[in-house]
Structure formats: C-alpha cells, structure tokens
Amino acid sequence: MRRQLIQPYLLTLGVALSLSACFNEPNYSNTPEIDFRTLYHYPLPAQQGVGRGKRDSVVITIGFKDGDGNLGIKLPISKQDSTAFAQxxxxxxxxxxxxxxxxxxxxxxxxxxxxxxxxxxxxxxxxRGPIEGTLDFNQTFQYGTSFQLYPTKFQIRIRDESLNVSNVIETDTISLPYPR
Structure with missing residues (x-):
C-alpha cells in the first residue's frame, strides 16, 4: 500500500523537476538591446475640423532585451527622473x-x-530580472493643403532607468507627406 502512494508522488516530483529544468533564465546585458521589427503605415481619412485633414499614421515596432528589466519610467515623471534626463x-x-x-x-x-x-x-x-518584448511607436503625418512626399526613415534608441543607452537601429524607408 505504501509503495502505491509513493509512486505517484515520485512521478509528480519527477515531472515538476524536469519541467523546471527546461527553463533557463536568459542572460542579457543590463544595457538594453533593440532590433527593428516592422514599419507599417496606413492612411487616416479626412474629417471635419482643424487638424482633421488627411494624414498618414506610422507604426514602428522594435524588439528589446534587457538583463535587469528596468525599462520604462513610472508616470507621471518624477522631478528626479526629469532632472536626470535633462542632464x-x-x-x-x-x-x-x-x-x-x-x-x-x-x-x-x-x-x-x-x-x-x-x-x-x-x-x-x-x-527585476531579464525581460524581452516589443514596443510600438505611433506617429501621424499631416498632408496639409500643400505637401510633398519624401522617402523617410527613422533612427531609434532607448535607455533604461539607470540611463544605460541601447544600440541605435534604423528602419526601412517609407514615403511620407511634409508641408512645403
């Protein structure tokens, strides 16, 4: 009888140990690392009112990895963080x-x-610990009454709470409207 009780326990323990052994925490640098994922743009229809003319919305997606997981800022920004960024x-x-x-x-x-x-x-x-994921940035470009389309690309970098600055990435090129 005792042997029948021990066997399921050992089986459960064995499965739990093997599953936990399958996960190794990533070993990322404490300095953020980013990579370019996608650049997507779509037209926004014109609506009535000031600033509601035809415009293009651009979404840039980047991937990130950070070893100590201190990406982002607590909002609203504290005076101390604001001063650190300014300096x-x-x-x-x-x-x-x-x-x-x-x-x-x-x-x-x-x-x-x-x-x-x-x-x-x-x-x-x-x-805090290693993290990875994606960030989306969205920006709009107005057509206005007089505009010209220009091939456009973006350079991006991020930094963490410790002010460690990531690598710089560059996006693909896309044509966007600019006022003349």
Missing part, C-alpha cells in the same frame, strides 16, 4: 530621429513631437 542629453527613455531623402542624401528632419518621448514602466510591481 543626460535632454531626451526621455525613447529617442527617435526622422530622416528624409533630399538630393539623394538622408537629412535629419527634427520634429517637435519627438523631442521628449517616454514609455511606461514595463514591469511595474514585479521583481
């Missing part, structure tokens, strides 16, 4: 630069909307 380049935890093709050369086209970008804490109320 270290003036950008938030997401940096995107827009480049458009002019005379066969890509030239940076600074956009006010991209000056200070943040994304929320990706692991709120969870213990």
């Amino acid at each position: 270290n380049g003036g950008w938030g935890n997401y940096d995107i630069k827009t480049f458009r093709l002019i005379n066969r050369q890509y030239v940076e086209f600074p956009q006010q909307v991209n000056k200070f970008l943040t994304f929320p804490d990706l692991t709120p109320d969870k213990p």
